[in-house]
Amino acid sequence: MDPDRWHRIERVYHSALAVEESRRSAFLEDTCGHDQSLRREVESLLSADSDASAFLEVPALDVLAKDLARQSDSADGNFQDDLQLIGNTVSHYRVLEKLGGGGMGVVYKAEDLKLGRFVALKFLPRELAHHPEAVAQLRREARAASALNHPHICTVHDIDEYEGHPFIVMELLQGDTLKQRIAAKPLKPELVLSFATQILDALEAAHGKGIIHRDIKPANIFVTSRGDVKVLDFGLAKVAPSNLDAALSANTAETRAFVGTLPYMAPEQLRGERADERTDIHTFGAVLFEMSTGQRAFPQRSSAQLGKEILHNLPPRPRTISRTIPVQLEQIILKCLEKNADQRFQSASELGAELDELTKESKSDAHPRVGIASAIMVLLAVAVLVALKLGWFDRADHAPLAQAATRQITSNPMDDPVVKAAISPDGKYVVYTDLQGLHLRNVDSGETHSLQVPEDLCFR
């Protein structure tokens, strides 16, 4: 089209848009005069304009993503059987059902016809099945995981091919991912410690073979129905070249763009620097944070903001989210999340030792450590014993004595420590004083009545 003509159309079109709709016809009549083709052109654009308000307003990537999602939803409300495998026999595996599908893999449940056991088969999504990079990644995952025979790493049995589609044969796991387990709620402290220890165990084994996972996140950690943790998805793992064909590691792992998952990435991953054991320590720390608080260490906003936050800002202190998190656990989490890798734990075993220590402490009621936080517990235990000795609980005709038990019924914050405490003769109340005043608490219900210290009085 002649550019002058086009500019004329454009001008008339915008002018017409500025005119109230009821007066547009008259406006075009005036403006276009005898040029009927100009008028028709502008009118058809104006009519399209009124229908096009939502057109192209959803970005292309989202349009396609929704399309993909719809297609997957439409298949029995479940994931679509991309490769039409269900019911077929692939190598010597009979495919039974689809278990799930993510960005880089589609997982099916299958029966191993030779060994008569159930397994999981992981294929690439159809679009990536012939993509050299994606295929290399799948192979890398198989190799990395099969190099690791470990109870807390999902076992890879084999890698095979079906009509040109490579797939991994893995142990079939039953349970949920850690992501599903957390579901925005903090886990119980003993679970946090148990899961954390098992994940670390797996990482220690991987690191021992020179394998860096690089994508530790709740969705990649599986908790079986028996409570065993399995680390999945070594698809992004970096394998020391000596452990693998140099060619494989040279043309894939290092050239991949985003290695990792943004909200869990370590600063050095974002900067595109070398990942080492301490990178996994950081991502592990982000998982530990999430297990303990039910929240992400770096809440997701736009990815650009998120990236800046990971690079420059400290995460919130976990205890500001939940006071029940032990101080030592908070310190461990924050040390894992240090920006500078030199300031983190330097190895999974070093971190593991700290966690073991914490686990031991939380289990050993017999030997409470005498610190400010446990002072009140000791005090109460003593009080209970004294009460027993004095026979306050001992009514002559109720022979068996109540068992003495240690039970923490107050917290004892540093900035407002409990000064004195006593238990009532019937064992139902504890009374204690702190800087705020005198408090009488019902041991069973936790109901507390407080007598505040008058403002102008200070006692210690």
Place this chain on the structure above:
Amino acid sequence: MPTTDHEISNLLKAWSAGDEHALEKLTPLVYAELHRAAHRYMTGERSEHTLQTTALINELYLRLVDFQQVDWQNRAHFFGICAQLMRRILVDFARARSSQKRAGDIPILPLDQELVGSGEPQPDLVALDDALKSLAAVDERKSRVVELRFFAGLNVQETAEVLRVSCETVMRDWKLAKAWLFRELSQESRNGS
């Protein structure tokens, strides 16, 4: 061995200089993002996340420009190349899918029916790509506005920055381009069916 960032940066440059092989290496990035987004829609997580199309480009930008001294000297140039890249990859993806649809796997809805059927029009990206080429022949800048807004997910201000024009111009271009393309696609879908 080159670092990851240099590698991407080189791939982008190679691609913009016409090296089709570079595209192959960049494609999985976009596909992975696409599947992640689809997965979020499927699991209903989408509403909680504010990840936009630009996320991918922002991530790249963040790493290549902010923290590395790579000679992507300005944002504008970078976004421009990324938008072309996204267009190429997404249209190829849509083309592959529509050939699957034609093979009978997936029912295909003509544009009009989708427009009537749902509140959100879902343009056929392949037809849109062709229409954009026709638009570029008439008015190059308007086709770039669409490329930047629709394929790269840039906002008006960012688009204005890339094209070195005012926000007002972008808005006017966007409005006319949308009307023009909408008309083009409606005609095509009428003629085609």
